[in-house]
Amino acid sequence: MRILNLLKIAFKAIVLNKVRTLLTMLGIIIGVASVIAMLAIGEGSKESIRTTISAMGSNMITIQPGADTRGPARGSGGDVQTLTLKDYEAIKEQSNLLSYITPVVNGGGQVINGANNWPSTIYGVNPEYLSIKVVGLQSGSMFTDIDVQKASKVVLIGQTVVDNVFPDGEEPVGKMIRFDNIPFKVIGVLEEKGENTFGQDQDDVVIAPFTTVQKRILAIDYLNQVMASAISEEDAPEAVTQVTEILRTQHKLMDHEDDDFSVRSMEELISTFSSTSEMLTVLLVAVASISLLIGGIGIMNIMYVSVKERTKEIGLRMAVGGKGSDILMQFLIEAILISITGGVLGVLLGLSATFLIEQFLHWPTSVAMYSIVISFAVCAVTGIFFGWYPARKAAALDPITALRYE
Amino acid sequence: MTKEIIKIEDLKREFTMGTEVVHALKGVSFSIKEGEFVTIMGSSGSGKSTMLNILGCLDQPTSGIYEIDGVKVKDLTKNELATIRNEKIGFIFQSYNLLARTSAIENVELPLLYNSKVSTEERRARALKALEMVGLGERLHHTPSQLSGGQQQRVAIARALVNNPVMILADEATGNLDTRTSYEIMTLFQELNRQGITITFVTHEPDIAMFSSRTVVLKDGAVIKDAKNNNIQSAAAELAKLPKENH
Numbered sequence: 308m309r310i311l312n313l314l315k316i317a318f319k320a321i322v323l324n325k326v327r328t329l330l331t332m333l334g335i336i337i338g339v340a341s342v343i344a345m346l347a348i349g350e351g352s353k354e355s356i357r358t359t360i361s362a363m364g365s366n367m368i369t370i371q372p373g374a375d376t377r378g379p380a381r382g383s384g385g386d387v388q389t390l391t392l393k394d395y396e397a398i399k400e401q402s403n404l405l406s407y408i409t410p411v412v413n414g415g416g417q418v419i420n421g422a423n424n425w426p427s428t429i430y431g432v433n434p435e436y437l438s439i440k441v442v443g444l445q446s447g448s449m450f451t452d453i454d455v456q457k458a459s460k461v462v463l464i465g466q467t468v469v470d471n472v473f474p475d476g477e478e479p480v481g482k483m484i485r486f487d488n489i490p491f492k493v494i495g496v497l498e499e500k501g502e503n504t505f506g507q508d509q510d511d512v513v514i515a516p517f518t519t520v521q522k523r524i525l526a527i528d529y530l531n532q533v534m535a536s537a538i539s540e541e542d543a544p545e546a547v548t549q550v551t552e553i554l555r556t557q558h559k560l561m562d563h564e565d566d567d568f569s570v571r572s573m574e575e576l577i578s579t580f581s582s583t584s585e586m587l588t589v590l591l592v593a594v595a596s597i598s599l600l601i602g603g604i605g606i607m608n609i610m611y612v613s614v615k616e617r618t619k620e621i622g623l624r625m626a627v628g629g630k631g632s633d634i635l636m637q638f639l640i641e642a643i644l645i646s647i648t649g650g651v652l653g654v655l656l657g658l659s660a661t662f663l664i665e666q667f668l669h670w671p672t673s674v675a676m677y678s679i680v681i682s683f684a685v686c687a688v689t690g691i692f693f694g695w696y697p698a699r700k701a702a703a704l705d706p707i708t709a710l711r712y713e
Numbered sequence: 714m715t716k717e718i719i720k721i722e723d724l725k726r727e728f729t730m731g732t733e734v735v736h737a738l739k740g741v742s743f744s745i746k747e748g749e750f751v752t753i754m755g756s757s758g759s760g761k762s763t764m765l766n767i768l769g770c771l772d773q774p775t776s777g778i779y780e781i782d783g784v785k786v787k788d789l790t791k792n793e794l795a796t797i798r799n800e801k802i803g804f805i806f807q808s809y810n811l812l813a814r815t816s817a818i819e820n821v822e823l824p825l826l827y828n829s830k831v832s833t834e835e836r837r838a839r840a841l842k843a844l845e846m847v848g849l850g851e852r853l854h855h856t857p858s859q860l861s862g863g864q865q866q867r868v869a870i871a872r873a874l875v876n877n878p879v880m881i882l883a884d885e886a887t888g889n890l891d892t893r894t895s896y897e898i899m900t901l902f903q904e905l906n907r908q909g910i911t912i913t914f915v916t917h918e919p920d921i922a923m924f925s926s927r928t929v930v931l932k933d934g935a936v937i938k939d940a941k942n943n944n945i946q947s948a949a950a951e952l953a954k955l956p957k958e959n960h
């Protein structure tokens with residue numbers, strides 16, 4: 308009953324000062340909206356990295372030459388030549404935690420079909436590649452181990468390559484194309500995968516037997532990468548350790564020497580990227596929190612003005628029986644109402660902004676329930692914290708002094 | 714014997730202004746019985762407001778005894794004083810002191826908002842009744858800026874009545890009003906007094922004092938005269954005698 312009356316009084320005061328209240332709320336609104344939107348962007352990119360990586364095969368393990376420098380910006384081994392086919396064979400023979408394994412060599416070049424040409428990347432692999440990457444075929448079939456042995460000039464191509472070198476919608480399977488002037492027979496088209504999180508077009512690929520790519524195109528005798536699949540996701544970390552051991556023995560590394568290769572599971576990759584985007588999220592939230600703080604100071608400021616302006620009103624309320632605690636509660640409730648209403652509007656604005664970002668910028672977003680809950684809690688606390696001091700001041704007024712105030 | 718609503722003995726109030734001490738009240742004693750209509754007179758600065766503020770529990774005396782309705786005010790806490798103001802006293806100010814942009818009925822409801830024993834329905838009903846008593850039953854939703862000075866003071870009187878106080882205290886309640894409106898307000902006070910409400914009325918206009926049953930005159934913080942008025946005038950009759958207003 309009592310609290311309901313106070314709510315009514317506070318609500319009335321807010322309604323009587325609509326514009327001012329709205330301006331006061333602006334800080335809170337912007338603060339909350341940016342917290343919500345920033346977290347949604349952060350969460351969205353984290354989630355999308357996770358799905359992309361999972362789609363790439365969550366038990367995938369990659370082995371690259373050269374010391375581990377960690378970080379996503381790293382290339383695929385570059386010119387480091389410490390990984391060879393012998394390493395691949397040793398791993399394949401000795402590891403019991405891998406279900407599939409393939410050597411990988413890759414290089415860029417022009418795909419040419421008559422007058423159409425298109426720059427793309429060719430990956431030399433073995434038939435197990437499809438199982439490791441979890442990618443199927445739209446049409447045709449994969450090359451075989453025999454093709455690998457004979458270094459056959461056959462390729463499979465991704466949808467982007469199809470679109471660009473077969474623009475008229477012809478069926479590519481069975482046609483001849485050239486890659487860097489070497490003729491290849493197209494024997495299959497890969498399933499479409501679209502862009503991954505990093506904006507890479509996963510359909511802009513040409514796949515051929517690694518022997519063919521190694522000898523006929525790149526003319527190298529080392530490997531750019533070895534890719535494998537652990538028996539299960541749970542086995543992946545142990546498989547990483549096992550492969551590392553095998554390679555250290557293979558490379559005759561002494562105990563004090565660092566690895567001259569790096570072995571990574573997808574799980575590690577996920578956490579590398581997640582921690583980067585987490586850092587980003589923390590930064591974004593820090594910025595947003597500052598605006599929330601400024602919003603809170605705005606509330607304190609306006610409550611001060613309000614208490615000063617309404618000193619006579621406070622005196623009257625006391626004269627007709629309002630207790631100090633009633634006055635305190637009135638102003639506190641007013642501050643909380645302002646901040647909570649600002650919070651609600653901020654959440655709505657944040658959600659709208661998130662929606663627009665998703666619609667027009669095509670950034671992945673994901674609104675986390677906890678961000679809404681936290682925003683509300685922060686708003687209420689802001690209201691109490693910044694409303695307390697001015698309210699306290701109002702409550703401590705002496706009725707007769709307040710009544711006399713001009 | 715009628716009950717004593719107010720009893721003060723040797724009441725003193727001093728204000729310290731830097732090094733100077735102002736003796737606003739220098740030992741005032743009197744009592745007011747239930748049903749009386751007392752006018753407190755005196756020139757400006759004689760201590761009328763100071764005394765009324767103490768009687769209204771808005772201010773505390775420096776020394777002396779003050780009892781309202783049998784309760785010694787000196788021993789009360791701030792919150793208990795607020796309750797006394799809420800339940801026993803109706804205070805009326807010279808400048809009305811209504812809440813701006815707030816309707817008449819909501820202004821009148823204000824004291825009841827601070828009384829948790831009164832329900833929302835009862836609050837509305839009592840405010841309505843009080844406004845009808847002061848003749849503003851038709852102006853419930855007008856805000857102060859939409860009312861004349863006399864009407865605003867009527868709203869303030871209704872607000873003072875709404876808690877069924879044991880006593881109404883008015884500080885120069887007609888000070889801002891013209892003669893006609895002042896007499897109208899005095900007619901209302903006389904009517905309320907006839908219904909049994911105790912009224913203490915501060916003024917410095919002698920013609921207002923003739924409507925009350927007793928006059929206490931203050932000078933320099935002391936009572937110089939306290940006399941029964943044996944010739945109480947009817948404010949309604951005086952009002953009728955005034956020249957008619959030109960419309």
Ligand SMILES: Nc1ncnc2c1ncn2[C@@H]1O[C@H](COP(=O)(O)OP(=O)(O)O)[C@@H](O)[C@H]1O
Nearest residue numbers: 728730735737756757758759760761762763764
């Ligand atoms: N808060 C105050 N501080 C200092 N002096 C005061 C205060 N209130 C009243 N006084 C002094 O007390 C005396 C009586 O004032 P007041 O009661 O307001 O007179 P009245 O209402 O009869 O005109 C005056 O001299 C006035 O200056």
Ligand SMILES: [Mg+2]
Nearest residue numbers: 761762763884
């Ligand atoms: Mg005065």
